Amino acid sequence: MTIETTKRRIQADRAAFMGYEVRCPFDGTTVGPRFVTREHLDVPPNPPYAATVRCPKDKELFEVVFRV
Numbered sequence: 001m002t003i004e005t006t007k008r009r010i011q012a013d014r015a016a017f018m019g020y021e022v023r024c025p026f027d028g029t030t031v032g033p034r035f036v037t038r039e040h041l042d043v044p045p046n047p048p049y050a051a052t053v054r055c056p057k058d059k060e061l062f063e064v065v066f067r068v
Ligand SMILES: [Zn+2]
Pocket: 024, 025, 026, 027, 028, 029, 055, 056, 057, 058, 059, 060
């Protein structure tokens, strides 16, 4: 796996994400629920456990996986 593909999937606490404390892995911009493009209902039983986010600054797409 290259660094590029690793960057596209980060892990975060759900509470931190909701509080806009999670940073874009590409430029460090803080992101949160407002920038979610898609929530993933397919990982563990109580959804959502992951979300696809688009950084508002560099427009990079990456996946935020919430720690259980
Ligand atoms: Zn960014």
